[in-house]
Amino acid sequence: MNAELQMIACPFCAASDPGKVCAGCGRDKAAARRICTACRAQTPVGDAACHACGARRGNELRWKIPLIVGLFVAAFVAAVAINVFMQ
Numbered sequence: 001m002n003a004e005l006q007m008i009a010c011p012f013c014a015a016s017d018p019g020k021v022c023a024g025c026g027r028d029k030a031a032a033r034r035i036c037t038a039c040r041a042q043t044p045v046g047d048a049a050c051h052a053c054g055a056r057r058g059n060e061l062r063w064k065i066p067l068i069v070g071l072f073v074a075a076f077v078a079a080v081a082i083n084v085f086m087q
Contacts, residue, residue, distance in 0.1 A: 011042050012051060025051070 008029055009016045015024030022029055032045040041052035049056050 012044070027051075 008018075010022040010024060010027065010029050011033060012027050012029075013022060013025040015022055017023045020028060020030055027044055033042045034045050035041070036043050036050040036053060036055055038055035039050060039053040041050060043050045043052070043057075047057070
C-alpha cells in the first residue's frame, strides 16, 4: 500500500502521521470513540475523562444496577407473597 494512503489524521488531536498509534497524543487512532457531553470532542471510550476539557465520564450503569436489584427483590417478594396466599 502506498505511504500516502496510510496517512490517517488522528481523530483526537488531528495530527497526520502513518501508523495505528498517533505520534502526537499517543492514542490508538482506530479505538472506539464517544462524544464528550461537555465539549463535544471525540474521546476514546476507555478513557475515564475527556482529554480536551478534563470532564469526568459518568458511570452508565449507575441507575441500571439499583433498578435491576430492585426489580429482582420485588419479584422475589411477590413470589413469596403468592406462595403464602396460595397455601
